[in-house]
Amino acid sequence: MKLMVNGEAHEVAATTLAELLAALDYEGDWLATAVNNDLVDKANRAEFQLSDGDRIEILSPMQGG
Amino acid sequence: MFDLLGTTLPSRLLLGTAQYPSPAILADAVKASGTSVVTVSLRREMAGGRAGEQFWSLVRSLGVRILPNTAGCHSVKEAVTTAKMAREVFGTNWIKLEVIGNHDTLQPDVFGLVEAARILCEDGFAVFPYTTDDLVVAERLLEAGCKVLMPWCAPIGSALGPVNIMALRSMRGHFPDVPLIVDAGLGRPSHAATVMELGFDAVLLNTAVARAADPVGMARAFGKAVEAGREAYSSGMLEPRDVAVPSTPTIGRAVFS
Numbered sequence: 188m189k190l191m192v193n194g195e196a197h198e199v200a201a202t203t204l205a206e207l208l209a210a211l212d213y214e215g216d217w218l219a220t221a222v223n224n225d226l227v228d229k230a231n232r233a234e235f236q237l238s239d240g241d242r243i244e245i246l247s248p249m250q251g252g
Numbered sequence: 253m254f255d256l257l258g259t260t261l262p263s264r265l266l267l268g269t270a271q272y273p274s275p276a277i278l279a280d281a282v283k284a285s286g287t288s289v290v291t292v293s294l295r296r297e298m299a300g301g302r303a304g305e306q307f308w309s310l311v312r313s314l315g316v317r318i319l320p321n322t323a324g325c326h327s328v329k330e331a332v333t334t335a336k337m338a339r340e341v342f343g344t345n346w347i348k349l350e351v352i353g354n355h356d357t358l359q360p361d362v363f364g365l366v367e368a369a370r371i372l373c374e375d376g377f378a379v380f381p382y383t384t385d386d387l388v389v390a391e392r393l394l395e396a397g398c399k400v401l402m403p404w405c406a407p408i409g410s411a412l413g414p415v416n417i418m419a420l421r422s423m424r425g426h427f428p429d430v431p432l433i434v435d436a437g438l439g440r441p442s443h444a445a446t447v448m449e450l451g452f453d454a455v456l457l458n459t460a461v462a463r464a465a466d467p468v469g470m471a472r473a474f475g476k477a478v479e480a481g482r483e484a485y486s487s488g489m490l491e492p493r494d495v496a497v498p499s500t501p502t503i504g505r506a507v508f509s
Contacts, residue, residue, distance in 0.1 A: 193296040212300040217308045219294060219337035224329055226336040244296065246337055247304020248311070250278075251293025251321045252268030252408070252458030 191242045205232040207243065219246045254454060256431055257346075257378050257399055259317065261288045264448070265478045266319065266433065267471065268458025275310050277467050282314050285471035289317045291348055291456065293324075294338055308341075319380065321348040326361070328368045335372050347372060348380045348402070348435075348456075358408045358436075362389045366396055373397025382435055385419035387426055394430065401430055402456060405447060406437025409459045413443035417450070424451045441470075441477030448481025449489065 190197050192211065201207040204220060204227055220227050221244040227235050237243075254261045267287040272278035282290060292311060297304050311318065320338035325331035328351060335347045351368050353361030360383055369379045373396055381393050385403045393401060403423060406412035414420055415437070424432060434447045435456040444455045455478055464470035 193298075213297065215302075215305055217305050217341055218297060219341045221333055221337060224333055226333055226340070228340055246294040246334075246341075247297035247301070248308035248341060249293045249295035249304060250268075250270040250272075250307060251291050251323050252270045 188237065188239045190237065190240070193243070193245055202237060203233060204235040204237060204243070207237060208232065208245070213245055215247075217247050220244065221246075256289075256454070261317070262286070263288045263475065263478070264454040264482055265444075265475055266291065266435075266454060266456035267461065268456070269307075269311065270458055271462035272467055275307070278462075279310060279314060281461055281467045281471035282316065284468045284475070285461070286475040287316060287471075289319050290314065291319045291321050291458070292342065293321050294334060294341065317346075318342050318344055319346050319348050320344065321382075322350045323348075324352070325350060326352050328364045328371070331364070331368045332371050335368075335377060336375075339377070345376055346378045346380065348382060350382045359404070360384060362386065365389070366392045369393055369398055370396035380433070385416060385423055387423060390423065390427065394427075399431070400433065401427065402433045402435035404436040405434050405443070406439075408436040410437050411439025411460055412437055413439050414447055417446075420447060420450055420452070441473045444474055445477040445481035445484075448478055449484050451485050454478070 188199055190199055199207060199210055201210045222241050254264050263286045265285055265287045266289040267285050268291045269278055320342045322331040322334040325334055331351045339345055349369055351361045351364040352358055365381055369381050372379050379398045380400050380402050381398050382402050383389055390401050405414040431453045433454040433456055434452050438444050438457045439460050461467050461471045
């Protein structure tokens with residue numbers, strides 16, 4: 188399945204958002220995720236089914252003004 | 253002490269966490285400023301990265317309240333989703349709402365701002381909208397559910413200070429009971445003191461401290477200026493007058509002629 192993750196193209200075997208995070212070595216409770224511009228909260232990542240062409244954003248805390 | 257949305261804060265200075273020379277200097281500046289609220293953001297994390305974790309760990313160690321922002325968002329949808337992501341990560345319903353409308357001036361898209369504010373307020377957020385000094389927009393934001401307003405006094409990072417005193421004064425006069433925080437454009441402590449003397453409840457700044465030659469010293473200076481400006485406002489200042497008035501009593505003056 189082809190996905191865009193943080194703006195980069197990826198070809199992955201993962202079918203859920205939780206599997207995708209593990210496959211790409213993302214872990215930690217400081218991460219927030221969105222798929223196709225909508226929040227997918229932590230509790231729903233394991234059951235969230237990904238589809239070909241999905242755009243995933245994985246964000247973490249950063250300095251800000 | 254300052255009551256902000258039911259939270260009692262010891263300082264009327266809110267400080268940004270970006271652009272400091274090092275994490276250690278950021279931590280020292282926060283302490284020196286006396287601030288009790290810092291702003292933070294969310295950005296893309298690299299695969300296997302720990303940058304976000306390290307920064308978040310540092311911020312938590314400071315023992316201050318967190319005000320996440322939606323900096324860099326140019327649409328309502330981006331801002332709303334970013335706010336929801338911030339609420340999950342930072343564990344607060346406070347959000348500094350930015351919907352940027354112009355790349356050059358970084359001025360807010362006030363139409364999108366009102367729309368995003370309405371959506372987020374209905375979703376339980378305490379929205380701190382980064383807005384202009386326009387009174388009509390301010391009224392719309394209050395109608396949308398905002399309990400606090402954050403007008404700019406000059407473009408973000410410009411260090412110009414209050415460029416339209418009349419507009420700020422007018423805003424204070426129109427909304428006497430709404431917490432008003434000047435956000436963006438402050439360059440030096442005297443600017444902060446000026447807007448505090450006008451009766452603004454607090455100021456939020458970042459670049460003026462972070463990019464100073466000595467950010468820790470500048471943070472301390474801003475902390476003092478905010479305090480001085482507030483105390484001056486509370487103490488009742490003299491109105492300017494066009495004639496000289498002697499300060500030393502004239503009664504009992506010696507006559508030598």
